[in-house]
Amino acid sequence: MSAFEELGVLPEIIKAVEDLDWSLPTPVQAETIPLVLGGGDAMVSAETGSGKTGAFCLPLVQVCYETLQGKFLQITKQPNHNDKSTSLWFKSDYNLIIDREQTELENKLPNRWQGARASLGANNGRWYFEVKVLSDGLCRVGWATEECSLDLGTDSEGLGYGGTGKKSHNREFANYGEPYGEGDIIGCFIDFEESRLFFSKNGTILQTAFEIPAALKNCTFYPSVCLKKCRVQVNFGPVSSKNFMDSFRMISESPLCIEKTYSTGDSSKRKKNRRGPLALILEPSRELALQVKEEIGKFSKYLSPTIRCACLVGGEKISQNIHALDNGVEVVCGTLGRIQECIEGGHLVLSSLRFLVLDEADAFLHQNQMESIIGIYSRVEEQNLVGGVQVLFFSATLHSPEVHELSEKIQQSPMVVDMKGRDYVPEEVEHSVFFVDPSQNTTDSKDFSVHTDGVHEPEGQSTLEEWSSQRIKQMKTVLVRKLIESFSMEQALIFVRTQLDADNLHHYLKNISLRNKSGYGKDERYSSVVLHGGISARERKANLQNFKSGEARFLICTDVAARGIDVEGVPYLINVTLPDNVETYVHRVGRVGRSERLGLAISLVGTKPEKVWFHRCPSRGRNNQCKNRRLLSEGGCTIWYDEMEIFKQIQKHLSLQVITLDSSFQLPVDNRKHFGYQSKEMEAIAAIQKKVDCLKPITTAVIELEDQVQKNFLALSHRFSLNHFNFCS
Numbered sequence: 013m014s015a016f017e018e019l020g021v022l023p024e025i026i027k028a029v030e031d032l033d034w035s036l037p038t039p040v041q042a043e044t045i046p047l048v049l050g051g052g053d054a055m056v057s058a059e060t061g062s063g064k065t066g067a068f069c070l071p072l073v074q075v076c077y078e079t080l081q082g083k084f085l086q087i088t089k090q091p092n093h094n095d096k097s098t099s100l101w102f103k104s105d106y107n108l109i110i111d112r113e114q115t116e117l118e119n120k121l122p123n124r125w126q127g128a129r130a131s132l133g134a135n136n137g138r139w140y141f142e143v144k145v146l147s148d149g150l151c152r153v154g155w156a157t158e159e160c161s162l163d164l165g166t167d168s169e170g171l172g173y174g175g176t177g178k179k180s181h182n183r184e185f186a187n188y189g190e191p192y193g194e195g196d197i198i199g200c201f202i203d204f205e206e207s208r209l210f211f212s213k214n215g216t217i218l219q220t221a222f223e224i225p226a227a228l229k230n231c232t233f234y235p236s237v238c239l240k241k242c243r244v245q246v247n248f249g250p251v252s253s254k255n256f257m258d259s260f261r262m263i264s265e266s267p268l269c270i271e272k273t274y275s276t277g278d279s280s281k282r283k284k285n286r287r288g289p290l291a292l293i294l295e296p297s298r299e300l301a302l303q304v305k306e307e308i309g310k311f312s313k314y315l316s317p318t319i320r321c322a323c324l325v326g327g328e329k330i331s332q333n334i335h336a337l338d339n340g341v342e343v344v345c346g347t348l349g350r351i352q353e354c355i356e357g358g359h360l361v362l363s364s365l366r367f368l369v370l371d372e373a374d375a376f377l378h379q380n381q382m383e384s385i386i387g388i389y390s391r392v393e394e395q396n397l398v399g400g401v402q403v404l405f406f407s408a409t410l411h412s413p414e415v416h417e418l419s420e421k422i423q424q425s426p427m428v429v430d431m432k433g434r435d436y437v438p439e440e441v442e443h444s445v446f447f448v449d450p451s452q453n454t455t456d457s458k459d460f461s462v463h464t465d466g467v468h469e470p471e472g473q474s475t476l477e478e479w480s481s482q483r484i485k486q487m488k489t490v491l492v493r494k495l496i497e498s499f500s501m502e503q504a505l506i507f508v509r510t511q512l513d514a515d516n517l518h519h520y521l522k523n524i525s526l527r528n529k530s531g532y533g534k535d536e537r538y539s540s541v542v543l544h545g546g547i548s549a550r551e552r553k554a555n556l557q558n559f560k561s562g563e564a565r566f567l568i569c570t571d572v573a574a575r576g577i578d579v580e581g582v583p584y585l586i587n588v589t590l591p592d593n594v595e596t597y598v599h600r601v602g603r604v605g606r607s608e609r610l611g612l613a614i615s616l617v618g619t620k621p622e623k624v625w626f627h628r629c630p631s632r633g634r635n636n637q638c639k640n641r642r643l644l645s646e647g648g649c650t651i652w653y654d655e656m657e658i659f660k661q662i663q664k665h666l667s668l669q670v671i672t673l674d675s676s677f678q679l680p681v682d683n684r685k686h687f688g689y690q691s692k693e694m695e696a697i698a699a700i701q702k703k704v705d706c707l708k709p710i711t712t713a714v715i716e717l718e719d720q721v722q723k724n725f726l727a728l729s730h731r732f733s734l735n736h737f738n739f740c741s
C-alpha cells in the first residue's frame with residue numbers, strides 16, 4: 013500500500029503523484045492531508061520547501077473530484093412549501109444550529125452574530141411571523157430582501173428589531189419599543205398595503221418601526237433572524253398565537269419562495285449550472301497563483317471529469333477570467349484584487365464553496381490586507397449554500413499575533429499543525445555573511461563606476477555617512493560578481509531591496525556579459541533576469557520561466573519572489589540587502605535548500621547604515637519619478653537602513669549559526685562539500701562510502717584470515733580422515 017493511500021488519497025491521484033516521483037508524503041503532508049480530508053479548519057505552519065502546496069492541493073483536488081461525482085452534495089433541497097419535508101430556511105450562517113423541525117435556532121458563539129433567512133417570502137398583502145426567545149443572549153428579528161446580509165440590520169436590505177430595544181437598518185440603531193429577552197414572544201408584521209413594518213411584544217402592538225424604503229418597494233421580503241449566544245423558536249404558521257392580528261396572514265401561507273440554482277454533481281450539466289467553484293485559493297503574488305494552478309493540473313492528470321482551475325490575477329485580461337468562470341471551474345486561485353473584482357462583478361459565485369485557502373497567510377497581513385480578507389470571507393458566508401466552508405491557513409511563518417487575530421475572525425476552532433514551533437529555516441540551508449566595510453576596499457576593484465540608486469547627494473556635497481553608504485552600495489554590486497566567480501555559481505537567486513536596485517544590478521551583469529564577449533557572442537556566465545512588481549505579468553512569467561529552464565543563470569528579485577516560488581535545485585542565494593523583517597528572511601532563504609537539496613545563503617551586510625529609498629509619495633518610486641532625497645522624517649522619501657542591527661535580530665530570532673566569510677570567500681573545510689547540486693541523499697551515500705573505505709583494510713584482513721582458517725580446517729580434517737581410515741583397516 014502506498015504511503016499516500018494510507019492518508020486516504022485516491023488511487024487516481026496517487027498515480028499522478030507517482031509520476032512526480034513523490035514516493036513518500038513529506039511530514040507536513042502526512043499530518044495535513046487526513047486533516048483536510050476529514051473536514052474542519054486548519055492552520056498549518058511548516059518550514060519553506062517542505063511540501064505545503066501538496067498538503068493543501070492534494071486533498072482539495074480530491075474533495076472537488078468526489079463532489080463532482082456526487083459524493084459530497086449537501087445542498088439543501090429546493091424549498092417547496094407544499095412539501096413539508098423541504099427547508100424552511102433558504103440560507104443560514106455556518107454556526108447557526110437549526111433543529112430537525114426547523115423551528116428552533118441556536119447560536120452558541122458569544123462573540124459573533126449568526127443569522128438565517130427563511131425561504132418563504134412576500135411582496136404584497138399583510139404578513140406575520142413570530143419568534144419566542146428561549147434563552148438569555150442577543151437576538152434581532154425582522155424582514156429582509158434576498159440580497160440582505162444574514163447580519164440583519166447592518167445593511168440597507170434588512171429591517172430588524174433587537175433585544176436591546178433598538179430597531180436597526182443600514183447599521184443605524186435607534187430606540188424602538190422596549191428591550192426583550194428570555195420568554196418573550198416578538199411578533200413581526202409587514203404591511204405592503206400601508207408600506208410599513210412593525211412589531212409586537214407579548215401581544216402588545218408597538219408603533220410603526222419603518223416605512224418600507226423606496227429603494228425596496230418592489231422587493232420580496234423574507235423573515236430573518238440573527239442571534240448571538242441565544243436560542244429562539246420561530247413560528248411561521250399555522251396560527252398558534254394570540255399575538256396575531258386577523259388582518260394579517262401567517263407567512264407559511266405565502267405562495268412565494270426563493271428559487272435556487274443547484275449543483276447536480278452531473279458533469280454533463282455543469283456548463284448550464286451557474287454554480288461557482290468549490291475551492292478558492294488566495295495567493296499573495298501572481299507567480300504563486302500560477303504555480304498553484306500548475307500543481308492542481310498535475311494532481312488532476314488522471315481524473316475524469318477533470319478538475320478545472322482558473323487563475324485570476326491582475327495584469328491579465330479580466331474578460332478571459334470571466335469567460336473561464338462562466339464556463340465553470342472547480343478551483344479558483346488568484347490574487348486578492350482580481351478576485352475581489354470578480355466577486356463584486358458577480359462573476360465569481362461563492363455559493364458552492366467548500367474551501368477557502370490562504371496560502372502564505374501572513375503575507376496578506378504584511379500587505380495590510382486583513383480587511384480585504386475578512387471582506388471576502390463575509391461574501392463567502394453570505395452566499396454559501398453548502399453548509400459552511402473550510403478555512404485553511406498555510407505558511408512557514410504563522411506565529412504573529414495578527415495571524416491569530418485573523419484566524420479568530422474567519423476560522424472556527426482550527427486544528428493547528430505546527431511542524432517547527434517558531435519561525436524556522438530549513439536545515440539544508442547554510443548561512444553565511446560577508447561584512448561590507450566601506451573603509452576597506454575588500455572588493456579589490458577599481459570598478460566604482462557602477463550605477464547605484466541615486467539616493468546620495470552629488471559629489472562634493474556628501475557627508476561621511478553618505479559617502480560610506482554610497483561606497484557600500486558600489487562594493488556590494490562588485491561583490492555579487494566576485495561571489496559568482498569565486499563559487500563558480502551556475503545559478504543563484506539574488507535578492508535586492510527595490511525594483512531600481514534589481515534593474516541596476518541586472519544592467520551591471522549584462523554589461524559584464526557584453527564586455528567579456530568572445531567571438532561566440534556574449535559571456536553567458538552572467539546572464540540574468542529580473543522579477544519585480546514593476547514589470548508586466550507576461551514579462552515576469554517569461555523571466556521566471558527562463559530562470560527555471562536554466563537559460564538565465566541569475567534571478568534578481570525583490571521580495572515579490574521571496575514567498576513560495578519553487579525553483580528546483582537552486583544552490584545559492586545572495587542577499588544584496590537584508591530584508592527588514594525576520595519572516596521575509598525565512599521565506600527568502602527557503603528558496604534554496606528545497607526538496608532535500610542543500611543550499612548556501614550569502615548575505616552582504618553593510619557595517620555602516622545605508623541610505624535607501626522609502627517612497628511614501630504618490631509615485632511610489634515608479635519609473636524613477638521621485639527624486640526627493642530628504643529623509644522621511646523631513647517629508648522626503650529616504651531612510652537610513654541599519655543592516656548590522658537587522659542582521660543581529662535575524663541571527664538572534666532564528667538562532668542561526670552563521671559562517672563569516674573573509675575576502676577570499678573560503679568556506680571552512682567542513683562546509684565546503686555541501687553546495688552545488690548535491691542532494692542530501694547523495695551526501696548520505698558519500699558518508700557511507702567513506703566508512704566503507706575506512707573499514708576496507710580490516711575487512712580484507714578478516715576475509716584473508718577466514719580463508720586461512722578454512723584451509724587449515726580442511727587440511728586438518730583430511731589428515732584426520734586418513735588416520736581414521738588407517739586405524740579401521
Ligand SMILES: Nc1ncnc2c1ncn2[C@@H]1O[C@H](COP(=O)(O)OP(=O)(O)OP(=O)(O)O)[C@@H](O)[C@H]1O
Nearest residue numbers: 034036037038060061062063064065066576578607
Ligand atoms: N512528497 C513529496 N516528495 C517529493 N518531493 C516533494 C513532495 N512534496 C513536495 N515535493 C517537492 O518539494 C518542493 C517544495 O514543495 P512546496 O513548493 O510545496 O514547498 P512549500 O512548503 O510550499 O514551500 P514554501 O513555503 O517555500 O512555499 C517542490 O518542488 C515539490 O515538488
